[in-house]
Amino acid sequence: MHAFLWNTFAYLEDLGIQFLGWINLFVSPLLHMAFVSALLLQWWLCRIDLTHHMPRSAKEWLIHLKDSFFRLWAHPVRWGNIVFFGTAIRIGLVFCVLHLAWNWGGQSVSRVWTFFFLQIAVSAINAWIIGWVLRVTAHYWKHDIAVRSEIRSLESSIRANSL
Secondary structure (H helix, E strand, O other): OHHHHHHHHHHHHHHOHHHHHHHHHHHHHHHHHHHHHHHHHHHHHHHHHHHHOOOOOHHHHHHHHHHHHHHHHOOHHHHHHHHHHHHHHHHHHHHHHHHHHHHHOOOOHHHHHHHHHHHHHHHHHHHHHHHHHHHHHHHHHHHHHHHHHHHHHHHHHHHHHHO
8 A cells, every 4th residue: 555655755756847737626525515514414413313312411412412413423435425326426517517618608698698698597406416416415315314213222231231
């Protein structure tokens, strides 16, 4: 692994500093947007958990926050892929429309309206993608609640049997 990283960094060094600048230009906004998407997904998990059970004491609030936090961050690869690639698709769609607009140019009013409606269509597709991610999150939450309640009942039955 060490040799692989060393060779990769050596290759990037040979490409020059301009290459790293271009990588920073394109990857940095993607990573920032993916991070914000992960925070919004975390907020969504907290909201879903609140609809299931409203905490009444400080101890219940701490349990709620812990469970909501670990639902997302206990599986970072799964949720990271969903968040990162969802963000990449959303950015890619917007970039495609902007690239098309740049190549066609705004020489007539009809082209400008075409770009406007394409951008509205891409915004609608992006909203659908966000909704899909939230629905996947809700389905995962339902399954996770069933698994956690089964684990708690098994643990309590083992404690009862061991006493």
